[in-house]
Ligand SMILES: CC(=O)[C@@H](O)[C@H](O)COP(=O)(O)O
């Protein structure tokens with residue numbers, strides 16, 4: 001079954017809006033685990049607008065499921081943070097500084113040598129590496145040449161098209177997933193996945209190992225509660 005990693009950035013956004021420690025991100029992560037999530041994802045950004053660097057240390061000390069840290073390895077602070085915490089997985093995302101959210105994958109061909117160095121650096125510390133890519137077979141092949149363990153397919157385009165033309169929405173992802181299988185890469189996916197589009201995606205993408213979901217899931221929890229929300233997302237991942 002595809003694993004669900006809950007991205008808790010938005011819990012930190014809410015906490016930071018007031019100062020103080022409500023809601024507590026570690027308590028929220030532990031609740032996600034208790035309710036069945038198989039992993040916790042955070043995406044600390046350089047301005048610490050949601051997850052703070054200290055949160056990563058605090059989470060690492062408490063959580064027991066797979067810990068996935070996403071971010072831009074062009075920031076030395078990010079590399080140091082990951083190496084100090086040794087999560088299960090680091091996901092390399094090519095964000096620029098003032099980006100509202102992630103909006104593109106790596107060009108794994110142009111940046112092949114750079115990514116190769118980064119992948120080795122993290123793998124040498126026992127950390128599984130995933131590279132965030134658009135659903136483009138050439139980018140998947142390029143990722144394989146870096147030595148990465150996995151890729152994460154950037155699903156914003158799928159989510160935007162889903163509900164209009166589902167077949168068109170999913171086709172590039174099926175092709176990219178098949179290519180990942182062919183070149184021996186593990187497959188993750190994420191961004192804008194939600195209760196409407198997740199089941200269709202999971203049922204059609206071969207070899208999907210993990211999805212990381214934050215924005216929609218935390219928003220759903222406002223209405224449904226965290227326990228019921230996680231239960232519904234897990235149900236979408238059953239085949
Ligand atoms: C890589 C990815 O798609 C997610 O991590 C997303 O970027 C979440 O980040 P924000 O919560 O800052 O939007």
Ligand SMILES: NCC(=O)COP(=O)(O)O
Nearest residue numbers: 007190191192212214215
């Ligand atoms: N890697 C994607 C992620 O962690 C969550 O993205 P979103 O669900 O907040 O869009």
